[in-house]
Amino acid sequence: MSEALRPTDLAELRDAVAWAAEGRAPLAVLGGASKRGLGRPVQAARVLDLSALAGIVDYDPGELVLTAKAATPIAEVEAALHAARQHLAFEPPDLGPLLGAAPGRATLGGLLATNIGGPRRIQAGAPRDHFLGFQAVSGRAEVFKSGGRVVKNVTGFDLSKLMAGSHGTLAAMAEVTVRVLPAPEAVRTLLLRGLSDEAAVRALAAALQSPGDVSGAAHLPETAAAGLPAEALAGAGALTAVRIEGPEPSVAARGQSLARLLAGFGPTDLLADGPSRALWRAVRDVAPFAGAGERVVWRLSVPPSEGPTVVKRIARPGPAEAFYDWGGGLVWLALPPAADARHEDVRAAAGTVGGHATLVRAPESVRASVPVFEPQSEALARLARRVKEAFDPLGVLNPGRMYAGV
């Protein structure tokens, strides 16, 4: 992939895709390239570099919507929102460091295209839940739009959902509109220490079943906790963390009632605002497994109560290190380097509880031979191929990034 096309506006973007489509010369679509290492390796002649399509187009805090060009850096979006005391409620992670790229390069479009939400997913939803509309160029080199610029809309098929998590395989997005929300005034975290995975997930379930409006529920076993950055409590043994956010008086009251509720699991500490933010940033960005690492990293989504069982099953035949978010429903798993990334063990464990697994970090050769995304049933795979064809019949946009031919 020696050459890159770098369109500077919608017309050039369309022309770049038209040119690729005419020559049947596939493109690897990139925003800020922070997640280039995610997915199956793409066999593309050239890179379609969207980074020039950047900048906030329209932001009206009162309407709770923001429209930006697709490759606008998340940092720029967050700065604008911060100034109006708002935020992206899905808590975008910065996976750059986990995937061997620099931090701070993620773009809004890339975030939506991969649909990876942070710890607040359990309360506020994933990127998909905040994705209101877009304008894009399909693999047919046609400009089209979908959705709208208001927070509530059911006009026509909700193609934003389809674009979210499509990893650039359907269309190259030029402009996107997202819902934004008021940022919470205060943040606190209740901490329990030294719990087993099973006890921790039970404690998190109790918190999530309470009226305490919990916005983060994570458990880091001792080894994972040791990998946290210092300001986020490294080395304190196993940590079970429950986050509460909102107006100051509310946070104070909920902190007390949750502490009472969790008393049976052990004494709780209350983390103040600053350390709370550092801790959740570390959980969000998978800090325990980031940095120089040979290990392969999996992301498992399972019914929350099954998290520890799934990890036990994978750890039985060989070493595995894990930590939990989403009350146990999200498992980040690090395994020693292996050519097969132990995909059969991992998928069998997730599959028995009806969950799924994605291979997030592995060398290119491994991602080329191991199914990166959860393999689909025959019927679903056929449907997915037909959907791909509906948008990109010539296979010019990120071909093969998700599945063979998709």
Added chain:
Amino acid sequence: MRMPEPDRAVIARRAEIAAGLAAIVGPGNVIADEDELRAYECDGLTAYRQPPMVVALPGTTAEVGRVLAYCHAGRIKVVPRGAGTSLSGGALPLADAVTLGMGRFNRILEVDLDNRCVVAQPGVTNLAITDAVRHAGFYYAPDPSSQIACTIGGNVAENSGGVHCLKYGLTTNNLLGLEMALIDGEVVRLGGRHLDPGGYDLMGVVTGSEGLLGVITEVTVRILRAPETARALLLGFPSNEAAGDCVGAVIGAGIVPGGMEMMDRPAIHAAEAFCKAGYPMDAEALLIVELDGPAAEVDHLIAKVEALARGAGATTVRVSQGEEERLRFWAGRKAAFPAIGRISPDYYCMDGTIPRKRLPEVLGRIAEMSARYGLRVANVFHAGDGNLHPLILYDANKPGELAAAEAFGAEILRLCVEVGGVLTGEHGGGVEKRDLMGAMFNEADLRQQERLKCAFDPESLLNPGKVYPELHRCAELGRVHVHRGETRFAHLPRF
């Protein structure tokens, strides 16, 4: 409203088709008698009526699959139907189609409190889900006003909302998994009890697809712990502008209320006459703002909203002092539709969304239209998210009034799009807004949406004539014509 020309050859096979369906679902579960078919001739949009060719009432997913495979093989159209409360004609039957009634799918399959979800058959009513978990302090958040009747399958197909969706989202944000039968009879599962399944988010795009992509046979929804407490403010304002300013001030202060509803003067008066909720009759606009959550938070925010309301010029400010008073504040709003039904023989409920700041202007222009069409209008409004429900009052027995009401409604929806909004916030396109899609989408936008339909249903047998003005043939849509660019490749900036 013109529906696709019925296929006479299919209608001629009616008896044979009824027998074919009876062989799959049992003779007792096929309705072919003309009188009995009348019960299915419309949905909540009663202005349009058409008895179905035949009704099949399958009882299992396997039966749904076999009915669809049978219809697919015989090129017979299928219209899925839940409770038939759609306000956009989504479940309107077709003269040459089988109406597939999902009413027998009425069981809750599992309540899983550990994973905070409920697995239900699609014919279960929205309220029944909350009823099944209330004992444990949980509820299902999306709460359309029709919740005692409408089905969870219909909610998924319409992506329905309710007064709480500003804070808790629409159906799509509360859904974890689906089982769905495709038109060829194949059954697929999407999602489950976990979040964000990999692969394309087909569950996301099926939600709100109005029965055009597949038949939903099982639904897994997320349930939430009921808030510790809820309190409401009843606020009266001397103008729509002042009420609009108050809404803006609440959002601007970083508060997301559990519900924030607005009513204009005609709606206030109709509601008050109907149920004596104690609304201020001197107000031009009324707001009900509900705060829910932990008691400490609710008390704190109630005080804040009260101050903001006074700052915006509220002439009536009442804070609910108990559950009974809170429910009384809501009673008028919840009864708004029947209240209008009391003062007018017929009414037509619209559903556009606008950027909130354009509200005073839009209400002003609706008032002008009302004078021009000679039809009264009352507005209820999900104020927090800009979702407007103008209720147009008319009398179907007076010649020309229905047509005038429709033209008035279409003009309102075009206005919504003109000010930067959309045609429908929660009721769906159905047949009602089908021919207005061009106001919001251009040809290329619509063709791309239709191509998605082709990926699921290439012969367009599922609920044709709904949502999209005119479906192109999939073979034509699938053809690739790449238009060479103006920009020569060599001129594209490169590294």
